[in-house]
Amino acid sequence: MKGTFDLIVADLLRSEGGFAHRSRKADPGGATMFGITQGTLSAWRGRAVSVEEVKALSQAEAINIYQRQYWEAVQGDELPRRLDYALFDFAVNSGPARAVKTLQMILGVGVDGVPGVQTLTAIRQRSAEELVHEVSVQRLAFMKRLRNWSYNKNGWSRRVREVQKRSLELTRSEEVSVKPLRVFDGVVADGAAKARGEELSLLSAWLTPEGLSKAGVLASGVAGMLAGSGPLQWAFAFVLVIAASVGGFLMVQKERRA
Secondary structure: OOOHHHHHHHHHHHHHOOEEOOOOOOOOOOOEEOOEEHHHHHHHHOOOOOHHHHHOOOHHHHHHHHHHHHHOOOOHHHOOOOHHHHHHHHHHHHOHHHHHHHHHHHHOOOOOOOOOHHHHHHHHOOOHHHHHHHHHHHHHHHHHOEOOHHHHHHHHHHHHHHHHHHHHHOOOHHHOOOOOOOOOOOOOOOOOOOOOHHHEOHHHHHOOHHHHHHHHHHHHHHHHHHHOOOHHHHHHHHHHHHHHHHHHHHHHHHHHHO
């Protein structure tokens, strides 16, 4: 809904904090300023940027990036109040495609990461409060599957709770005070690390429905090799194992990119 972005941008910047350059294990995004990673800033400016350029990023440019690359990517102005904030913050932390796909799975519509007509229509048929709750639950479940969960679990859990609470407060813009923006002092907020799909563990990827299916095929192939009594059976089982292994590898890569 129009106007929400202006209401919540201060909350977002407060969650993301100032400059950070944590270890790759804790935050695979690397150097960040106001939550904008070096990679995101490079893509935005159309060239590679240095860590120093990330550190010098202005708050005004960061807000512009958030509006253009994240708010507009999830169709924030078209979403109902409450859900817009919850989905936007999810997008900032884990990528717009991941946020939208999660919502689409909840809605039971085609999952493509693009909030088109079908998705927006399905949203209007559901309670915004209910969707905020379900998105928050699924967002936290996704975070728990990430390899860097142990480094960030306290901050991430608190962030999801606070965003859910704040989302439910956003009923009418006139009822919610606009928090004044300030230039942040460089203190990094706990939980500002990115929760990206690239950090999805192998086990978590294999435990998806697609992964379990691939694992079943692989097990069948191995069983066939062990039980085979002739060259033809061995050859067939071997091909089955190779096909399942390749399919499993591609599935893991797809899940991490999603």
